[in-house]
Amino acid sequence: DEIEKAHPDVVQLLLQVLEEGRLTDSLGRKIDFRNTILIMTSNVGADILQRNTSMGFGIESNAENEYEKIREKILDETKRVFKPEFLNRLNDLVIFKSLAREDMKAIVELELRNVSNRLKERELTFDFDDASKSFLIDKGYDEKYGARPLRRAVEKYLEDSLAEAILSGEIKPGEVIKVTVNEDGKGLLFTQEQPVGS
The missing domain is CATH 1.10.8.60 (Helicase, Ruva Protein; domain 3)
Incomplete structure (x- = not known):
């Protein structure tokens, strides 16, 4: 939850898991992460969504265009906050619309x-x-x-x-x-x- 607030050591561990599919603990034991789905949440870009509260209203195609613009702004913010080596190891970034x-x-x-x-x-x-x-x-x-x-x-x-x-x-x-x-x-x-x- 809120991966942007994680200690850099935690992010480093996640990089190992995402790259190698396993994690080695301090005793040398290997934990297998193959066939595992890791879900991380973040509030990066939440302020962008808050500022654009009209999203989802109006003409359907217009709302979709507006969502795409907001999505791009959020992705730019994500790139600013997270290192490329971390983002490049993620399969997908899912941006949820605010609840109406x-x-x-x-x-x-x-x-x-x-x-x-x-x-x-x-x-x-x-x-x-x-x-x-x-x-x-x-x-x-x-x-x-x-x-x-x-x-x-x-x-x-x-x-x-x-x-x-x-x-x-x-x-x-x-x-x-x-x-x-x-x-x-x-x-x-x-x-x-x-x-x-x-």
Whole structure:
């Protein structure tokens, strides 16, 4: 993670692994790295992506052209930060586009599905309305940090409140819980619905 922050000795070890396919430790033992995939991440060029927040919008061909220009700037920055002997040993450099608000919808759906699946053991079923999903996205969307704050928003506004409601007996096994935004818009509201077939 963030290979640009690695100590030069670590980069030197990686050069050995990438060149020879093995690493020799201080005791002379050889560790085989053939058939191994090494993935390194870097934030080199992240500021370039941040400055170009319009990427991905507009006419399709225009957005693609804009992405290519940004990609070239990032590759230039990468060449400035890393030594050529290191870059030449890498098979590929993959540049990810920043997460947009639209991407967060899919991520919040995954997070809510995970919460629902964990609480199925307690025989609880959840119905999240669109307002509750938008609320979590609003609280957890950060263009700079991606989806990490969204996970914390789900914990803070959903999981913590649910845990309190379950422990207090406000929510009981077998119930269907409708989740929406409360009246003041500062939290989530849980209301019990009748299970289907009751």
